Amino acid sequence: MDKNKIHVVKRNGSREVVTPERIKERLQGLTEGLNTTYINLDIVTAKVCKGIYDGVTTEILDNLSAETSAYMSIVHPDYSKLAARIVISNLHKKTNDSFLATAEKLFNYKDKAGNKSFSHQNLFINKQL
Secondary structure (H helix, E strand, C coil), rough: CCCCEEEEEEECEEEEEEEHHHHHHHHHHCCCCCCCCCCCCCHHHHHHCCCCCCEEHHHHHHHHHHHHHHHHHHCHHHHHHHHHHHHHHHHHHCCCCHHHHHHHHHHHHHHCCCCCCCHHHHHHHHCCC
């Protein structure tokens, strides 16, 4: 591993050298239908690169990209659309593709104290109110 390069930790745990080109490529895929006359991905990429460090996660990179794009919406409103697309894309990557698996995970979720967040008893009580 090259110690002079900055690495990003991918969602699967592997490490990869992060480059401005790769960040721009990720953003480019989310600009379809936006006014690219006003959307300057080089500026967004440069600002994102200023905030990265070795070991940064792809999720943090996505958040930084979204925040940067949202801030730049003062230049053109399509930057806010780009920010929203980045956030949605990030959420899609964090969410199970199966609706049933997601619903079961939410149904069986327990808080830090070990309490279920949903139970049939709570559902019954809420129906009575």
